[in-house]
Amino acid sequence: MKRPKRYTYVINDPSLKSGWQKFVELFITLLMWYWFLYSAFPFFRGVSLVIYQMIQENVSSAAQQHRDVFFVMAYLGAFIIIILSIMILWIAYNKIRFGKSSKTEAPEDASDSNLASFFEISEQDVKTLQNKKDIVWNKPYIRRK
Incomplete structure (x- = not known):
């Protein structure tokens, strides 16, 4: 009786x-990285608060000082570009570092003779144990080299 394979294969095909x-x-x-940087590093939290204050101050006086609003938007754009470039570099690093690593392959099924030689019992005992619901060893299994 051939038993079905119970292990799974890792399918790594980005085209899917x-x-x-x-x-x-x-x-x-990107959202999780922003949350991580915002909560983990007080520097980024401080930068976020400064940007928020700059936006609040400049939005209130935007009708009078268009140049400051442009500066804030340019500052925000530069900040976003810096964060995105860091993320893109991190993605590229991960692809270079881990993209070519070998993938997990499932082991082949063991035959009854392989199991019998490994556990040092007869093939008939292997078949008997495979059909039992509960297995009780008469002696503790200790494999010595």
Whole structure:
């Protein structure tokens, strides 16, 4: 009686993902990285507060000082570009570092003779044990080299 294979294979084929799925994954990744940087490093939290204060001050006087609003928007744009470039470099590093690593492959099924020689019992005992619901060893299994 041939038993079905119970292990799973790792399917690593990026072409199976749709563009929408890639976009959602990238968006969630960027959102989580922002949350991590915002909560983990007080420097980024301070920068965010400074940007918020600059926006509040400049929006209130935007009718009078258009140049300051442009400066704030340029500053925000530069900040966003810096964060995105860091993320892109991190993605490229991960692809170079881990993209070519060997993938997990499942082991082949063991035959009854292999199991019998490994556990040092007869093949008939292996077949008997495979058909039992509960298995009780008469002696503790200790493999010595």
